[in-house]
Amino acid sequence: MSFDTAFMLSTLPAFFKAVGVTLQVGVIAIVTSLLVALLNATILVLRTPYLWRLVKGYVELARNTPLLIQLFFVYFALPSLGLKVSGFAAAIITLTFMGGAYLTEVLRAGVEAVPRAQLESGRSIGLSEGQLLRHVILPQAGILSLPALFANFVFLLKETTVVSAVAVPEILYTTKNYIALYYKTYEMLAVLTLLCVLIFLPLSLLLRYLERRLQHGQFGH
Amino acid sequence: MNPLIEFQGFNKFFGQHQVLADIDLKVQAGEVVVILGPSGCGKSTLLRCLNGLEEAQGGSLRLDGQELLGPDTDWRQVRQRVGMVFQSYHLFGHMSVIDNLLLGPLKVQKRERREAQAQAEALLARVGLLDKRDAFPRQLSGGQQQRIAIVRSLCMNPQVMLFDEVTAALDPEMVKEVLQVIQGLAREGMTLLIVTHEMAFARAVADRIVFMEAGRILEQNHPERFFTQPQSARAQQFLEKFSFVESLPKTLHKELS
Known part of the structure; x- marks a missing residue:
C-alpha cells in the first residue's frame, strides 16, 4: 500500500484555512449558545410564568432531535418559508439551537446544586433576593457547573464537523473535497484525524487546567 | 418591662399538619431561654418563625413591641436584629472567613469596611480564630466553622441570637469550644433562644427552660426545678430517657457463641 506523504503536506495550506473556519464556527456557536443558555436558565430558575414551559419544550426538542436533521431543516426547509440563509449562518443557527439547549440544562443544574441551606443562611443575615443571587448563588453555581460547561464547549466544537453537510469549508468538508478530487481517502482521513487531535486535545487539557485553577481559587484547597 | 419577644396564640401548619399550636411565650431582654423537647416537637420551627424562614398561620408575634405577622413586615430588617445559627453552620463555601463575616455588614447594613472589619476581627479574636481570618470554610473543623x-x-449587632441545635453535628471534642462561646454571650447579658439536646449545658446556661411536645409548650420552669422536679409527666419521661444513658450499667457477661 502506498502512502503519499508529499501529497498530504501539499494539502496543509488548505487545511490551515479550514481549521480557521472550524474554530470560527465553533467559537461563535459557543458564545451564542452561552447567551441563549443564560437567558433560558434564568427563566427556568425564576420559573417565569408561561415562558419556562416554552423553554422546557425547546430544550427537549433540541436535545432529542439529531443535529444533522436540525441543520437540514434550517438550510433546506426554512427557504421554502421564505427564510433563506447561507451555509455559514445555518451552521451558527443550528449549533446555537442545539448548544443553547444543552448549556441551559448545565446552568440550571448548577443553580439547583447550590444547597438550599445556603439560601437560608444568606437570608438569615438579611440579604435581599438579588444580593443572594449575586453573592451566594451565582458564584457557587458557576463553579459547580464549570466541568459540565467546559465539556460541552469541547463537544460543540467537535460537532462543527456536521456543518460540512451544508458546504461550510471547515475541516471535514475540505477533507471530503480532496478525497473526491484525488481519491486519497486514507491520507486525507489521517490528516483530518491528526488535526482533530491537535485542536481538541490541547483545548480539553487547557479547559481542565482552567477548571482546576478556578475551583482552587474559589474554594481554596 | 415589655418583653423583647412575645408569641401569643401562635399557630403554624405544614399543610394539614399543625406543628405549632397556641404558643404563648415571652422572652425578656437579656434572658436566656432554652427550649427542650423530643424531635419533631416544633422547637426548631419556632426559632425559624422568629427569623421569617417559616410563615405563621395565626396569632401574634412581637419583637420589641413591633408586630411581625403582618404583610408589611420587612423581614430583611428584622433579620438584622435576630441572629440565627444553624446546626450545620452553612458558611458560604466560596468565600474566605473574613468575607463571610463582612457580607452582611457591608452589603445589607452598608457599613464602612474599616469599622466592620475591625469588629469582625475583634470577634474572631474573642472566639480564638483570628489566625483563620483568610482561611476557607473547608479548611476548618466543624467546631471552628460553627464559631465563625x-x-x-x-457582626450584624443583633438584639437576640437564635441557636438551632448548633452542636448536634459536632464531634464531642468540638462541642465544648462552641458551648463556651455561647455561655460567654449569656454572661454578657445577650438575649438568647437556644434549642439543644445538651442537657447539662441547658441546665448551666438557661434562665428558663421551655419544654415542648407535639407543637405545644407543656412546661416553663426554672432550670434547677425542671431538672429535679419537672411538673409534667411527659417532661419526667423525657428526662428519664436522657439519664438512662448516663446510668447505663456496665455489661458484665457476654455470651460468646
Whole structure:
C-alpha cells in the first residue's frame, strides 16, 4: 500500500484555512449558545410564568432531535418559508439551537446544586433576593457547573464537523473535497484525524487546567 | 418591662399538619431561654418563625413591641436584629472567613469596611480564630466553622441570637469550644433562644427552660426545678430517657457463641 506523504503536506495550506473556519464556527456557536443558555436558565430558575414551559419544550426538542436533521431543516426547509440563509449562518443557527439547549440544562443544574441551606443562611443575615443571587448563588453555581460547561464547549466544537453537510469549508468538508478530487481517502482521513487531535486535545487539557485553577481559587484547597 | 419577644396564640401548619399550636411565650431582654423537647416537637420551627424562614398561620408575634405577622413586615430588617445559627453552620463555601463575616455588614447594613472589619476581627479574636481570618470554610473543623457562623451573626449587632441545635453535628471534642462561646454571650447579658439536646449545658446556661411536645409548650420552669422536679409527666419521661444513658450499667457477661 502506498502512502503519499508529499501529497498530504501539499494539502496543509488548505487545511490551515479550514481549521480557521472550524474554530470560527465553533467559537461563535459557543458564545451564542452561552447567551441563549443564560437567558433560558434564568427563566427556568425564576420559573417565569408561561415562558419556562416554552423553554422546557425547546430544550427537549433540541436535545432529542439529531443535529444533522436540525441543520437540514434550517438550510433546506426554512427557504421554502421564505427564510433563506447561507451555509455559514445555518451552521451558527443550528449549533446555537442545539448548544443553547444543552448549556441551559448545565446552568440550571448548577443553580439547583447550590444547597438550599445556603439560601437560608444568606437570608438569615438579611440579604435581599438579588444580593443572594449575586453573592451566594451565582458564584457557587458557576463553579459547580464549570466541568459540565467546559465539556460541552469541547463537544460543540467537535460537532462543527456536521456543518460540512451544508458546504461550510471547515475541516471535514475540505477533507471530503480532496478525497473526491484525488481519491486519497486514507491520507486525507489521517490528516483530518491528526488535526482533530491537535485542536481538541490541547483545548480539553487547557479547559481542565482552567477548571482546576478556578475551583482552587474559589474554594481554596 | 415589655418583653423583647412575645408569641401569643401562635399557630403554624405544614399543610394539614399543625406543628405549632397556641404558643404563648415571652422572652425578656437579656434572658436566656432554652427550649427542650423530643424531635419533631416544633422547637426548631419556632426559632425559624422568629427569623421569617417559616410563615405563621395565626396569632401574634412581637419583637420589641413591633408586630411581625403582618404583610408589611420587612423581614430583611428584622433579620438584622435576630441572629440565627444553624446546626450545620452553612458558611458560604466560596468565600474566605473574613468575607463571610463582612457580607452582611457591608452589603445589607452598608457599613464602612474599616469599622466592620475591625469588629469582625475583634470577634474572631474573642472566639480564638483570628489566625483563620483568610482561611476557607473547608479548611476548618466543624467546631471552628460553627464559631465563625456565630461570629457572622454577631457582626450584624443583633438584639437576640437564635441557636438551632448548633452542636448536634459536632464531634464531642468540638462541642465544648462552641458551648463556651455561647455561655460567654449569656454572661454578657445577650438575649438568647437556644434549642439543644445538651442537657447539662441547658441546665448551666438557661434562665428558663421551655419544654415542648407535639407543637405545644407543656412546661416553663426554672432550670434547677425542671431538672429535679419537672411538673409534667411527659417532661419526667423525657428526662428519664436522657439519664438512662448516663446510668447505663456496665455489661458484665457476654455470651460468646
